[in-house]
Amino acid sequence: MSGENSAAASIHPLVAAARQAQARIEHWDQNRIDETVAAVGWHVLQPAASQALAEMAVTESGIGSAxxxxxxxxTRVRGTLGDLHGITTIGVIDEDPALRIAKYARPIGVIAVLVPSTAPAAALLVNTLVALKTRNAVIVCPNPSAQTVTRLTVALVRQALERAGAPSDLLQMVESPTRHHATVLAENTDLVIATGGSATVERVRRTGTPTHAAGPGNAVVLVDATADTVSAIAAVVAGKTFDNGTSCSAESCMVLERPIIAAALAALTEEGVHVCSSGEADRLRATLWPDGKTLSRAVVGRPAPEVAALAGISVPDGTRALAAWAAPLPAADPFGGEKLCPVLGLYSAEDFPAAVTAAASLTERVGPGHSCALHTTTPQHIDVLARQxxxxxxxVxxxxxxxxxxxxxNGMPFTSTVSCGTWGxxxxxENVGWRQFLNTIWVSMPVQRPVPRWEDLMAPWTSSPRFHGLPSSSVRMFAQ
Incomplete structure (x- = not known):
């Protein structure tokens, strides 16, 4: 049996069971759905459960910190529950009385969730909670290095569903998944949530099934000359070192305005960051990218001292991260891309406009559309960056x-899928959330709307000097 036929044989029964389970809850009322969502949240947030999931994820993948x-x-499960709490996802979810428009929510059906090797349990749970809130079923396809923790997470959720009187097949898992399984699953479901490598995302997109995906990360941080440098560096290091830098949102590159470089370097040292010498940076670069372009799996999610040891760099006890000056732009340097470990690329800029240009160049090369940070006390700088x-x-x-x-x-919606716009x-x-897990029916009632006056619509043009510069014959022709 071919790989595709074998995958189809295992996927088709899962999809059939998911559709039956979803049909059973499609007409439940909001209270019944909310009870089910809360039941799942309660079970997975029990301390013993969350601890077991975290430890298993790290043990199985060898990535990150338990x-x-x-x-x-x-945090993500509680935050997601908070975002969903009190939200109406059944019946009328939005109305415009003036236009006599009412929007009705309808479930999508069966959603395929591709779970990455980094934070697999959190990604699965966030998407499952949102899917249940919107009356959908989920089939999860885990990364091969996260099968055991995914299986345990699915088992916990299924147990919670049974306790709540809901069909346990609202959540199922693809066993021993291959690329063929992911493709066949995407082909036979109604929506795909893809968080993983770019190759995986492209593969499922080619199936034609609507897909919400996370783009590649390479978060660039700008620290301008007016920033509280100590606070800025503390925030950067906290994000860079969390879970050994495995998040696609982890700070990747930092652009420092020249007047604050000395203070920033001192703050980095205080935060336990080893700033590499030129020779150390060369060894670190060769260790992270042995072929000059492909990140070594050996460093992904490993603590800074281990990464340093692999590169033959001696670091003080308590070192939390490594930082290295990258080759000045516009030269290409892998330090300017995603690293997935506690290593930070450093860049300098003469002033704020130069810092904005540097950030644009870095995100255009790696991680377009994803994110950046600005540390500043100058409100105008926020506006400048957001416009460019x-x-x-x-x-901020x-x-x-x-x-x-x-x-x-902050006020950002909790998610596991950081979408990156057409740039990515x-x-x-936006952050993929409950609204993206729904189909919406627009119900329109008759209403009389005033027809806009031609003179008002054309006023921006007819009041322009360029209009009055037209030959009179052209004006008469258009008037006719």
């Missing part, structure tokens, strides 16, 4: 690593 993984899981940056989110005076996907310290080959420029 302590940070648990914090991420509990081609990113979907800008974190906070960490991208701890802020992009939602935080109790995505259809959305």
């Amino acid at each position: 302590q940070d993984s648990r914090i991420r899981l509990e 940056a081609k990113v979907s989110r800008i974190m 005076n906070q960490s991208t690593g701890n802020g992009n996907t939602g935080s109790f310290g 080959k995505c259809t959305l420029t």
Whole structure:
């Protein structure tokens, strides 16, 4: 049996069971749905459960920190529950009385969720909670290095569903997945949520099934001359070192305005960051990218001392991260791209306009549309960056690593899917949430709307000097 036929044989029964389960809850009322969502949240947020999931994820994949993984899981699940609490996802979800428009929510059906090797339990749970809130079923296809923790997470959720009187097949898992399984799953479901490598995302997109995906990360941080440098560096290091830098939102490159470089370097040292010498930077670069372009799996999600040892760099006890000066722009340097470990690329800029230009160059090469951060006390700089940056989110005076996907310290919606707009080959420029898990029916009633006056519509043009410069014959022709 071919790989595709074998995959189809295992996928088709899952999809059939998911459709039956989804049909059973499609006409439940809001209270019944909310009870089910809360039941799942209660079960997975029990301390023993979240601890077991975090430890298993790190043990199985060898990536990240169990302590940070648990914090991420509990924060994202609680944050997602908070975002969903009190939200209406059944019947009329929005109305415009003046236009006599009512919008009705309808479930999508069966959603395929591709789970990455980094933060697999958190990604699965966030998407499952949102899917349940919107009366959808989920089939999860895990990364091969996260099968055990995914299986345990699915088992916990299924147990919670049964306790709540809901069909357990609202969540199922693809066993022993291959690329063929991911493709066949995408072909036979109604929506795909893809968080993983770019090759995986492109593969499922080619199936033609609507897909919400996360773009590649490379969060660039700008620290301008007016910033509180100590606070800025503390935020950067906190995001860079969390879970050993495995998040696509983790700070990747930092652009420093020249007047504050000395203070920033001192602050980095205080935060436990080893700033590499030129020779050390060369060894670190060769270790991270042995062929000059492909990131070594050996460094992904590993602590800074281990990464340093692999590169033959001696670092003080308690070192939390490594930083290295990259080759000045416009030269290409892998330090200017995504690293997925506690390594930070450093760049300098003469002034703020130069810093904005540097950030644009870095995100255009790697991570277009994803995110950046600005540390400043100058409000005008926020406006300048927002008008010029081609990113979907800008974190101001906070960490991208701890802020992009939602935080109790900002207003961003909690998510596991950071969409990156057309810059990052995505259809959305926002955090994927409950609204993206629904079909919406617009119900329109008759209403009389005033016909706009031609003179008012044309006023921006007819009042322009360029209009009055037209030959009179052209004006008469258009008037006719």
